[in-house]
Amino acid sequence: MLQKSLPLALALAFALPAHAANLSDAYRDAQAYDAQYAAARAALEAGREKAEQGRAGLLPQVDLSGNVTRSHVDSSLPGGDVDYTGNGASINAVQPLFRKQNWVAFEQAKNQTRIAEMQFKLAEQELILRVAQAYFDVLQSQDNIAFIGAQKAAISEQLASAKRNFEVGTATITDTHEAQARYDLAVAQEIAEQNTLNIRLRALEKLIGKPAGALDALVEPAQLKAETGGIDEWADRAARGNLQTEIQRIAKTIADQEVERNRAGHYPTLDAVAGYNVNNNQNLGTLQADMRTASIGLQLNLPIYQGGLVSSRVREAVANQEKARQDLEAAARDAGLSARQAYLNVESGVARVRALEQALVSSRAQLDSTKLGLSVGVRTNLDVLNAEQQVLSARRDLAGARYAYLLAGLSLKAAVGTLNPADLAEIDQHLKPATAVAAQ
Numbered sequence: 001m002l003q004k005s006l007p008l009a010l011a012l013a014f015a016l017p018a019h020a021a022n023l024s025d026a027y028r029d030a031q032a033y034d035a036q037y038a039a040a041r042a043a044l045e046a047g048r049e050k051a052e053q054g055r056a057g058l059l060p061q062v063d064l065s066g067n068v069t070r071s072h073v074d075s076s077l078p079g080g081d082v083d084y085t086g087n088g089a090s091i092n093a094v095q096p097l098f099r100k101q102n103w104v105a106f107e108q109a110k111n112q113t114r115i116a117e118m119q120f121k122l123a124e125q126e127l128i129l130r131v132a133q134a135y136f137d138v139l140q141s142q143d144n145i146a147f148i149g150a151q152k153a154a155i156s157e158q159l160a161s162a163k164r165n166f167e168v169g170t171a172t173i174t175d176t177h178e179a180q181a182r183y184d185l186a187v188a189q190e191i192a193e194q195n196t197l198n199i200r201l202r203a204l205e206k207l208i209g210k211p212a213g214a215l216d217a218l219v220e221p222a223q224l225k226a227e228t229g230g231i232d233e234w235a236d237r238a239a240r241g242n243l244q245t246e247i248q249r250i251a252k253t254i255a256d257q258e259v260e261r262n263r264a265g266h267y268p269t270l271d272a273v274a275g276y277n278v279n280n281n282q283n284l285g286t287l288q289a290d291m292r293t294a295s296i297g298l299q300l301n302l303p304i305y306q307g308g309l310v311s312s313r314v315r316e317a318v319a320n321q322e323k324a325r326q327d328l329e330a331a332a333r334d335a336g337l338s339a340r341q342a343y344l345n346v347e348s349g350v351a352r353v354r355a356l357e358q359a360l361v362s363s364r365a366q367l368d369s370t371k372l373g374l375s376v377g378v379r380t381n382l383d384v385l386n387a388e389q390q391v392l393s394a395r396r397d398l399a400g401a402r403y404a405y406l407l408a409g410l411s412l413k414a415a416v417g418t419l420n421p422a423d424l425a426e427i428d429q430h431l432k433p434a435t436a437v438a439a440q
Contacts, residue, residue: 021212021213021214021215021216022215022216022428022431023131023132023135023216023424023425023427023428023431024421024424024425024428026131026134026135026204026207026208026212026215027127027128027131027421027424029207029208029209029210030127030130030131030207030208030209031127032209033207033208033209033210034127034130034207034208034209036123036126036127037123037124037127040119040120040123040124041120041123043116043119043120044116044117044119044120046116047112047113047115047116047117047119048113048116048117050109050110050112050113050116051106051109051110051112051113052109053109054105054106054107054108054109054110055106055109057096057099057102057105057106058096058099058102058103058106059095060093060094060095061093061094061095062091062092062093063091063092063093064089064090064091065089065090065091065092066087066088066089066090067086067087067088067089068085068086068087069085069086069087070083070085070086071083071084071085071086084281085281086279086280086281087279087280088277088278088279088280089277089278090275090276090277090278091275091276092273092274092275092276093273093274093275094271094272094273094299095271095272095273096269096270096271097270097271097272097298098267098268098269098270099269099270099271100260100261100264100267101261101264101265101267104257104260104261104264105261107257108254108257108258108261111250111253111254111257112254114250115247115250115251115254118243118246118247118250119247121243122243122244122247124420124421125243125414125417125419125420127207128410128414128419128420128421128423128424129407129410129411129414129419130207131204131207131208131424132406132407132410132424132427133407134200134203134204134207135204135215136403136406136407137200137203137204138197138200138201138204138212138215139215139217139218139399139403140399140400140403141193141196141197141200142197142215142217143217143395143396143399144193144196144396144399145190145193145194145197147392147395147396147399148186148189148190148193148392149190150392151186151388151389151391151392152183152186152187152190154388155179155182155183155186155385155388156183158179158182158381158384158385158388159176159179159180159183161381162175162176162178162179162381163176171381175380175381175382178381178382178385179381179385182385182389214433216428216431216432216433217431217432217433218399218402218403218406218430218431219430219431219432224349224350224353224354224405225350231339231340231343231344234339234340234342234343234412234415234416235336235337235339235340235343236336237339237416238335238336238338238339238415238416238417239332239335239336241416241417241418242331242332242335242338242339242415242416242417243417244331244334244335245328245331245332245334245335245417246417247331248324248327248328248330248331248332249328251324251327251328252321252324252325252327252328254324255317255320255321255323255324255325256321256324258317258320258321259314259317259318259321261317262310262313262314262316262317263310263314265303265306265309265310265313265314266303266310267303268300268301268302268303269300269301270298270299270300270301271298271299271301272296272297272298272299273295273296273297273298273299274295274296274297275293275294275295275296276292276293276294276295277291277292277293277294278290278291278292278293279291279292279293335415338411338414338415339412339415339416342408342409342411342412342414342415343412345404345405345408345411345412346405346408346409346412349401349404349405349408350405352401352404352405353398353401353402353405356394356397356398356401357398359394359397359398360391360394360395360398363387363390363391363393363394364391366387366390367384367387367388367390367391370383370384370387371384371387406427409423410423
C-alpha cells in the first residue's frame with residue numbers, strides 16, 4: 001500500500017523559521033553569540049595587559065606608609081614610669097636605572113601581547129570555518145531532501161503505471177512490488193535525511209544563537225576555478241604566513257629572551273632612590289621630639305652567589321629554547337602539510353565537480369532512454385527505477401562535491417593565514433534565496 005509522508009514544503013516550513021540568511025549573516029551572528037569566540041575575545045583583552053605589566057618594571061615604584069604606637073616604660077625610679085605616643089609617616093620612591101631583567105621582561109610582555117592578538121585572529125579563522133561547515137551541512141541536507149522528494153514523485157508515477165498495467169494484464173505484479181519497495185525505501189531515506197537536517201540545524205543554531213531560517217542556497221552551476229601557483233608555492237606561503245606557525249615563531253622569540261633574562265641575573269642593578277620620613281614621639285607632659293628626614297641617592301646591588309639558582313635557571317631556559325625551536329619547526333611542517341592537503345582538495349574538487357556534472361547529464365540521458373525502452377518493451381520497470389536511483393546519486397554527489405570544493409578553498413586560505421570574512425562575502429555572490437534557486 002502506498003505510504004504517505006509529509007509534503008516536502010511542510011517539512012521544510014517546520015524545520016526552517018522565516019528568517020533569510022547568507023554566510024556573512026551567519027558569521028556576524030556567530031561573532032555575537034559563539035562562546036568559543038567570546039572566550040577568545042576575552043583572552044585578547046587579558047593578553048593586551050601583558051605589555052602594561054611589563055612596562056611597570058621600568059617605571060618608578062612609590063610607597064607610602066604610616067604608623068601610630070602607644071608605649072609604656074616601667075622604671076624603678078620614683079615617678080619614672082613613662083607613657084608616650086609615637087607616630088610617623090614615610091614616602092619612598094625607587095626608579096630603576098639599570099635592571100637588565102626588567103628590560104627583557106618588557107620585551108617578552110610585548111611579544112606575549114602579539115601572541116594574544118595572533119590567537120584571536122586564529123579564533124576568527126576557526127569561526128569562519130566552523131560557520132561555513134555548519135552552513136553547508138544544512139544546505140547539503142536540504143538538497144538531499146529535495147532530491148529524494150523528486151525521486152519519490154517519479155517512483156510514484158512508476159508505481160501508478162505499474163498498477164494500471166497489471167490491472168489490464170500488460171504487466172506482472174512484480175513490477176508493482178518493485179516500485180512499491182523502491183518508494184518505501186525513498187520514504188525511509190527521507191525520514192533519515194530529515195532527522196539529519198534537524199540535527200545540523202541545531203548545530204548551526206548553536207553557533208549563531210537563533211533559528212537558522214531559510215538559508216540562501218548555492219546557485220548551479222557554481223563558478224569553479226583552480227588556484228594559481230603550484231603546490232610547493234602554497235606550502236611555502238603557509239610556512240611563512242600560517243597563524244599557528246606565527247604564534248610559535250613569537251613563542252620562540254620569547255624563549256630566546258628568557259635565556260637572556262635569566263643570564264641577566266648575574267648582572268648588577270642600579271636604582272635611584274628617594275625618601276622622606278616624619279616621626280613624632282611625645283612623652284606626655286615632659287618631652288616631645290619631631291624628626292624629619294629626607295634622602296636621595298643611588299643604590300647598587302651586585303649579586304655574588306645565590307646557591308647556583310641563576311645558573312640553573314639559565315640551563316632551564318636554554319632547554320626550553322630548544323623546545324620552542326622544535327615546536328616552531330613542527331608548526332611550520334604542519335602548516336605546509338595542511339596547505340598541500342587543501343590545495344589538492346581544491347584541485348581535485350574542481351575536477352570532481354566537472355566530472356559529476358557530466359555524470360549527471362549522462363545519467364539523465366540514460367533515464368530518458370530507459371523510459372523510452374520501457375515504452376517499446378525492451379526495458380523493464382526495474383531498469384527505470386535503477387536509472388532514477390542513478391540520477392539521484394549523481395545529483396547528491398554533485399551537490400556534496402560543490403560544497404567540499406568551497407570548504408577546501410577556505411581551508412587553503414586558512415592554511416596560509418589569509419582567510420577573512422571577505423572570503424565569505426565572495427561565496428555569498430554565488431548564493432541566492434532558496435526559492436530563486438529552485439526556480440532555475
